[in-house]
Structures are given as structure tokens and as C-alpha cells.
Amino acid sequence: RWRRRQPVREVLFFPSRPSCTEELLAEAAGTGAAARPCPCPLPRGDCSLSRLLRRLLSARRSLEICLFAFSSPQLGRAVQLLHRRGVRVRVVTDAQYMGLRGSQIGLLRHAGIQVRHDQENGYMHHKFAIVDRRMLITGSLNWTTQAIQTNRENVLVVEDAEYVKPFLDEFERIWEEYNPIHYRFF
Amino acid sequence: RWRRRQPVREVLFFPSRPSCTEELLAEAAGTGAAARPCPCPLPRGDCSLSRLLRRLLSARRSLEICLFAFSSPQLGRAVQLLHRRGVRVRVVTDAQYMGLRGSQIGLLRHAGIQVRHDQENGYMHHKFAIVDRRMLITGSLNWTTQAIQTNRENVLVVEDAEYVKPFLDEFERIWEEYNPIHYRFF
Numbered sequence: 058r059w060r061r062r063q064p065v066r067e068v069l070f071f072p073s074r075p076s077c078t079e080e081l082l083a084e085a086a087g088t089g090a091a092a093r094p095c096p097c098p099l100p101r102g103d104c105s106l107s108r109l110l111r112r113l114l115s116a117r118r119s120l121e122i123c124l125f126a127f128s129s130p131q132l133g134r135a136v137q138l139l140h141r142r143g144v145r146v147r148v149v150t151d152a153q154y155m156g157l158r159g160s161q162i163g164l165l166r167h168a169g170i171q172v173r174h175d176q177e178n179g180y181m182h183h184k185f186a187i188v189d190r191r192m193l194i195t196g197s198l199n200w201t202t203q204a205i206q207t208n209r210e211n212v213l214v215v216e217d218a219e220y221v222k223p224f225l226d227e228f229e230r231i232w233e234e235y236n237p238i239h240y241r242f243f
Numbered sequence: 244r245w246r247r248r249q250p251v252r253e254v255l256f257f258p259s260r261p262s263c264t265e266e267l268l269a270e271a272a273g274t275g276a277a278a279r280p281c282p283c284p285l286p287r288g289d290c291s292l293s294r295l296l297r298r299l300l301s302a303r304r305s306l307e308i309c310l311f312a313f314s315s316p317q318l319g320r321a322v323q324l325l326h327r328r329g330v331r332v333r334v335v336t337d338a339q340y341m342g343l344r345g346s347q348i349g350l351l352r353h354a355g356i357q358v359r360h361d362q363e364n365g366y367m368h369h370k371f372a373i374v375d376r377r378m379l380i381t382g383s384l385n386w387t388t389q390a391i392q393t394n395r396e397n398v399l400v401v402e403d404a405e406y407v408k409p410f411l412d413e414f415e416r417i418w419e420e421y422n423p424i425h426y427r428f429f
Contacts, residue, residue, distance in 0.1 A: 183396065
């Protein structure tokens, strides 16, 4: 019998315990994970990073990302994978951070993903993503290996419209404000 | 007729528009705001900072704070005011940030508020507070004037137990882990 699904309400804490996410990503890419098991010595199994990856990889239509810092190779691969799968990906980021070594932003742009950034004195300090306009992923966590592996961080996964809607509106507001037609060149 | 109050679900975005919070703080301190109106030229009225202050000042019994960076004088005053009012205030913060100029942590300690900090390589990067073990305030916002006035930031105010409980547990875990009896001196 059909029942309305309860909204997802999940809290993830970091640091994430060390764990191999190769199989998860290979499976999502459809490149036959089972055939080529990862030789790395990390334990398999669930961790905050793998849970975050699974939530992201559930995207079917759209993914909005609004991140101060983005350097995690695993999360970068997940986003590129969604883009190749036909998900409409849009990324907003902070101008100061995006040029640093290790940033994923250049790779995302190279893959054809739309990226916009601020031109402000303040930081674009948000750390959220919205999956299929329905699921909000937000918290203190920048998508960096340092944050994932060594910091105390939190991430909320939220489907309640009272939270998702304002973040969608905030994303669209920032997306329009950071439209390159408004960029100033000094 | 008695009805169960709906849980608070609020989203605040920053930068907060400039606004004077003197009257709000003086009223909460019971020092007669109306008698001595603030002479500053800032507009009065609601803003994200005043909303955040009001949520904090609603505390009657306990306030847990877990913050990477805390330098906002207004938020510092609010926390001291709650402490004087008899609210049990506990603060966890990051060791790297707390010694910087402008940090409120020294003032809070001086006022007799319990503060504990990490001794780790990673950052204690959380930015949350829990009011009366019932209301969670969390997001990307560090409690600094720079973040409040110039950054793009978000804060969620949440009363759903699915979110509040894990954060309470995380606070107690960190509070115990950062107990000074475990500090190492090099």
C-alpha cells in the first residue's frame, strides 16, 4: 500500500573514520566495481563521508552546490559523475579559495560544469548543496580532505520544505547576483 | 485551549543588514532600555543578528555553545547576560582561534563561564548552540563581526528532536573529551 515517505532527517559528524569509497564511486559510475576491487588497505564500510556521497549520488535531475572551499577528490568525482549522468549541476564558490592548489573548481569547470563565484570583500562562506530541489545538505563542513579527515564538523540532511525552500531561494539569488555579466574587471 | 506548539523552524541568512541591537540587549539585561535610548545612527528593527540574539536570549536553564570562532561583542554580551541570569552556560571552542585578538573567549572565562578547548591538529570547526536542551542553532556562521556583517552565511534554528538530540550528544562527547584533566602540557 502506498504511504507517503517520511522526510529524511539525518545528522553526520566528522572527522569521518578512514574508509575506502572506491567501490561506492565505481558502482555509481557503472564501471563495474566488483570486477576490480580497490587494492588500498583502508577498511570498507559505512562512514560519514560515504553517507554524504550516497546522498549526493541520489541526485537524478539537479544539484545546486554553494561552497566556500571544495578540494575533496572523492566529492569532486561524485559531482563530475552526476554531471556526466545528465544531472544539471550548478556550483557557486568563493573567489579567494577557488584558485588555491588542490581546489576542485578548475576540474569541474574543465568538465563543463557551470561555476560562478563572488566578487566581494566578504567570504561566500555557505557550505550547502540541494539535491533534486528536495534535499538540503548543509552544515559546518567544507568539502576538503582536511575537514573530512581531521576536523570536528557537522552536516544536516534535511527534506523539510521549511528549510529547503529558503536555501533554494538563497541559491537562485546568489546565482543571479554572481552572473558573469555583472563581473567587474579592474 | 491547550495545543502543542509547533516546533520552531527558521532560517537566517547573513550578512545581516546594519541595525542597532542596544535596546534589545539592554532590555534583556533589565537595565531600562527605554530610559536611555542609544545615540548611534544605525537603523532599528529586525535583522538576522537581532533574530539570532532573541533566540539565544530565550534561554532559561542551559546554553551549550560549540564554536570555532567567537568575537562578536553583541553575542558575547548576550552570553554573559544569560550567565548572570543563572543560565548554565558551557562553551567549547578551538584552541587556535581563541587566543586571537578580539576573541570573546577570555572575557567569558573572566566572567566565570566554563570554557573548554581542543588540543588537536584539526579544527574544532562546529558552529552551533543549544538552548534549554530543546532548540538547536547551527550553520556556517562563526560568531564574528566579519561573518555577521560581510559574509554570505546561514543559520538554522531547529526544534525537531531528530536534530537536537545528536547535537546534544556530540556536545557532551566533546565536553568530556576536552576535560582539562585530559590536557597534555608539552
